[in-house]
């Protein structure tokens with residue numbers, strides 16, 4: 001049957017959050033990384049990229065740690081080296097709330113198409129500011145916000161990363177690289193609870209969600 005490797009880039013410095021390396025920030029009494037490791041306890045392997053100076057924490061037997069790179073993309077490239085699953089799920093450590101129904105949708109979609117990511121609608125009016133002033137408004141209905149986990153056939157993602165390296169592409173997610181390869185990426189409905197803890201005020205929201213989260 002299909003095996004799954006989860007790749008967790010957790011090597012960011014958390015500059016915008018201002019609390020040190022983000023993966024080790026606590027929410028509901030546990031680190032963001034611990035939330036993610038628990039969510040993927042079922043996976044065949046979980047590979048985590050940590051900041052260079054970080055001490056690997058105690059973790060379940062399916063988890064391996066390695067040193068991340070300067071950029072998120074480099075961290076994922078390193079995680080991919082030596083990954084063994086037929087399918088890889090790339091998931092930001094900064095997203096502690098993994099919704100099982102979304103993972104189910106991703107695994108179904110990836111089996112059919114080779115690449116799938118979760119998206120959510122843009123809730124606010126979306127503009128392009130012009131020198132600090134109100135600029136043109138985009139039609140928000142035409143846009144979507146992209147979350148993780150992102151699911152790929154491992155060999156497809158490896159090829160996309162090779163292409164990125166060869167062309168010097170740097171992207172904020174893996175799906176961009178797969179698309180650059182000319183390969184279609186399926187969209188599945190995401191879930192707003194899978195938001196990325198990025199700014200200090202996100203922690204209040206995360207604390208509130210942690211209290212009611214069904215583990």
Ligand code: C5P
Pocket residue numbers: 008009010011012013022023049068069070071072073075076092093094095196198
């Ligand atoms: O900075 P941002 O919030 O977009 O980072 C997304 C994820 O990528 C985080 O989980 C972060 O730890 C990870 N990352 C990484 N290596 C880097 C930069 C970010 O693993 N060099």
